[in-house]
Amino acid sequence: MKLALVRACTRSACFELQNNTCYTAPAPFRVQLNGQTVLEACCTNVFSLFSLEPGKTYHLEVLATDGDTGTLDFATAAESFFVDASRYGLVNDGVTDNTAFLQAALSTCPPGGTVYVPAGTYRTQSLFLCSNTTLYLEKGCTLLGGTDRREYPILPGVLPCADEQHEAYLGGWEGNPLDCFAGLINVINAENVTITGEGCINANADNGDWYQHIKVKLIAWRPRLFFTSKAKNVTLHGVEVCNSFSWTIHPTYSDGVNILQLQIHNRADSPNTDGIDPESCKNVNIIGDSIHVGDDCIALKSGKLFLGTVMHTPCENVTIRNCNLNRGHGGLVIGSEMSGGVKNVVMTQCLMDHTDRGTVPRPRPPHQAPPRSRQERRDRRAGVPQRGNAPCADPIRHQHVLLL
Secondary structure, eight states: OEEEEEEEOSSEEEEEEESSSSSEEEEEEEEEETTEEEEEEEEESEEEEESOOTTOEEEEEEEETTSOEEEEEEEOOOOSOEEEGGGGTOOOEEEEEOHHHHHHHHHHOOTTEEEEEOSEEEEEOOEEOOTTEEEEEOTTEEEEEOSOGGGSOEEOSEEEOTTSSOEEEOOOBTTBOOOEEOOSEEEESOEEEEEEESOEEEOOGGGTTTTSSTTSOBSBBOOOSEEEESOEEEEEESOEEESOSSOSEEEESOEEEEEESOEEEOOTTOTTOOSBOOBSOEEEEEESOEEEOSSOSEEEBOBOHHHHHHHOOOEEEEEEESOEEEEEEEEEEEEESBTTOEEEEEEESOEEOSEEEEEEEEEOTTTOOOOSSOEEEEEEOTTSOOOSSOOOSOTTSEEEEEEO
């Protein structure tokens, strides 16, 4: 058995079994850490450990029921400060507005520090994370989105420059620079940011008016659950995210985005609630995620004609591996906003179950350019014999391996 460390954070780590099966491991296995069993009956190729100690070396051993074993030594990242957010006045009743308390903890965390949110339900509006910090959500912790859109800040679509010649683009809606509400979790002009843990980020959109009049701008366009703009080295790991306002995970114009073993769940009838939509990003890793949503599971974008012409920024160098795309309109969709181009995308070992379509190039005519150098290597749908030699764990489901 071959083991690989996908990512080590300060208090958590993500691992991957290296094999040819789709999402599901060849046999169930248990995990030992420094000789102690910490996980039982694991069945997916990607797994994670939490509640680790910062700056510590561990010995990992995986023992499968078929007799196969694997070992790996790894070290967690160092941590400069431990910031317990409960000391800032948090109230975990699910009703009290904790936005100011949580933001105070996030804004005052020293570089290299971890903001720790304990178990409990904390209602909040938009939060903004700072460079060189980690947000750790403990098991049993829920960040619960407020339902009143008037309490969310607005991100302007266009910011004018002092020279009156240039401008910057921040907020957006479906590929155009338009005023939109800030996401529940935001990483803007920041780097080396991690959100991890066993907690939940629940946008709570189904209890507001976010799904009403979806084609009409009400004050501003709808927010995302998680949003980045011009960020670098951002990791989102382990947490459950659900009930998004619109697109769930939406990094834009960012470099080095890791989306690892998330559980993404939106109602099947919730509009525009794509799972993961990188837009004009590069060096993106989407590994081990489980996605059940009301629209496309994964969509790669690069703006409509205006942003594609002005920014010239493709979505590129994207790896998608060992994901379970178990409900959505499309499994992997290229577009439809893609004027900046989409290139160098590799998708392997992914299950697509109850998706309306598998992999879909979806340019927006007439001005959108199609993805470049696209070569489909394998495509096995339910009831159709598999081509290629990579075994799949479940013959009823279908696998797409796409190389762009």
